[in-house]
């Protein structure tokens with residue numbers, strides 16, 4: 545009986561681990577987990593976040609991104625707080641070491657969607673194209689969440 549319970553607990557543990565750890569997309573050695581963007585109005589700025597895992601055997605680099613609904617898209621890193629303002633700058637790329645995950649999250653790396661041509665409505669999705677040095681282009685559906693919400 546005790547063995548049986550241990551087995552059930554292990555099974556529950558593995559099922560839980562699997563459900564939170566499944567990528568929404570796996571292509572050319574790149575896995576994408578939990579992508580999301582925040583709602584924004586026309587002319588406003590939004591950002592997209594996600595976890596990117598490189599399952600390949602060589603370092604890859606996320607070079608750039610494009611989104612049809614935004615006038616301009618840049619891969620950025622938030623660097624420091626200056627008073628109340630978070631300063632950020634575009635980066636030439638985000639290195640993805642082999643076998644490792646890199647998180648794009650508020651206050652860190654993010655994909656900035658600038659000057660939206662179209663309103664980003666919560667509970668909708670947008671299409672984002674990521675360009676990697678080795679994996680090439682990956683088109684991704686990104687769920688839009690209310691401002692400040694996380695998956």
Ligand SMILES: [Cu+2]
Pocket residue numbers: 591620621632633654656
């Ligand atoms: Cu930014």
